[in-house]
Amino acid sequence: NAGVTQTPKFRVLKTGQSMTLLCAQDMNHEYMYWYRQDPGMGLRLIHYSVGEGTTAKGEVPDGYNVSRLKKQNFLLGLESAAPSQTSVYFCASSTGGTSGRWNIQYFGAGTRLSVL
Amino acid sequence: DQQVKQNSPSLSVQEGRISILNCDYTNSMFDYFLWYKKYPAEGPTFLISISSIKDKNEDGRFTVFLNKSAKHLSLHIVPSQPGDSAVYFCAASADSNYQLIWGAGTKLIIKP
Numbered sequence: 001n002a003g004v005t006q007t008p009k010f011r012v013l014k015t016g017q018s019m020t021l022l023c024a025q026d027m028n029h030e031y032m033y034w035y036r037q038d039p040g041m042g043l044r045l046i047h048y049s050v051g052e053g054t055t056a057k058g059e060v061p062d063g064y065n066v067s068r069l070k071k072q073n074f075l076l077g078l079e080s081a082a083p084s085q086t087s088v089y090f091c092a093s094s095t096g097g098t099s100g101r102w103n104i105q106y107f108g109a110g111t112r113l114s115v116l
Numbered sequence: 117d118q119q120v121k122q123n124s125p126s127l128s129v130q131e132g133r134i135s136i137l138n139c140d141y142t143n144s145m146f147d148y149f150l151w152y153k154k155y156p157a158e159g160p161t162f163l164i165s166i167s168s169i170k171d172k173n174e175d176g177r178f179t180v181f182l183n184k185s186a187k188h189l190s191l192h193i194v195p196s197q198p199g200d201s202a203v204y205f206c207a208a209s210a211d212s213n214y215q216l217i218w219g220a221g222t223k224l225i226i227k228p
Contacts, residue, residue: 042218107159
């Protein structure tokens with residue numbers, strides 16, 4: 001029972017480099033999310049997807065792109081990494097629906113990214 | 117503008133006693149509230165939730181109370197155990213919006 005799996009777990013980048021974070025879920029969830037967590041702050045939504053082939057911007061989308069080509073995968077890309085993108089990134093998924101009770105989100109273990 | 121606030125960054129409680137974690141919100145459209153628990157190097161895990169049509173929800177040692185007029189909710193853990201030491205996040209959502217708005221978290225330390 002893998003749930004939500006994120007790869008890689010750790011990564012160090014130099015400013016200007018690019019990378020892709022992969023999120024995979026095996027719960028057949030419609031909705032998927034990418035968050036970042038910074039010290040002293042709650043989780044902030046970067047981008048999300050309400051189904052295969054769809055993506056939408058969250059609270060802090062600048063500098064990131066996403067793709068959801070398959071229902072089970074949600075990719076987060078950094079085209080030109082900046083030190084301000086040093087953070088812990090979490091992927092989550094949920095069954096979906098517009099009512100809160102359907103929006104219990106299940107999280108991966110996180111990716112710790114440092115941009116030097 | 118923080119819509120969900122957890123004003124205590126940390127809380128220390130003796131093992132066996134009650135732990136009370138607090139959360140305040142500003143958006144009156146929020147109608148569903150969730151508590152998550154997070155251990156170091158792991159993702160948050162869902163703990164308990166409450167709908168705005170209720171004022172209390174219980175699950176074993178965990179109880180969440182909602183005071184809509186005060187826009188305040190609290191999580192009670194009784195009795196507190198060493199394994200409860202973690203960061204607890206409060207989150208809220210409004211119907212017709214599947215996004216969760218998160219508080220900054222409270223680090224709970226259970227002392228033996």
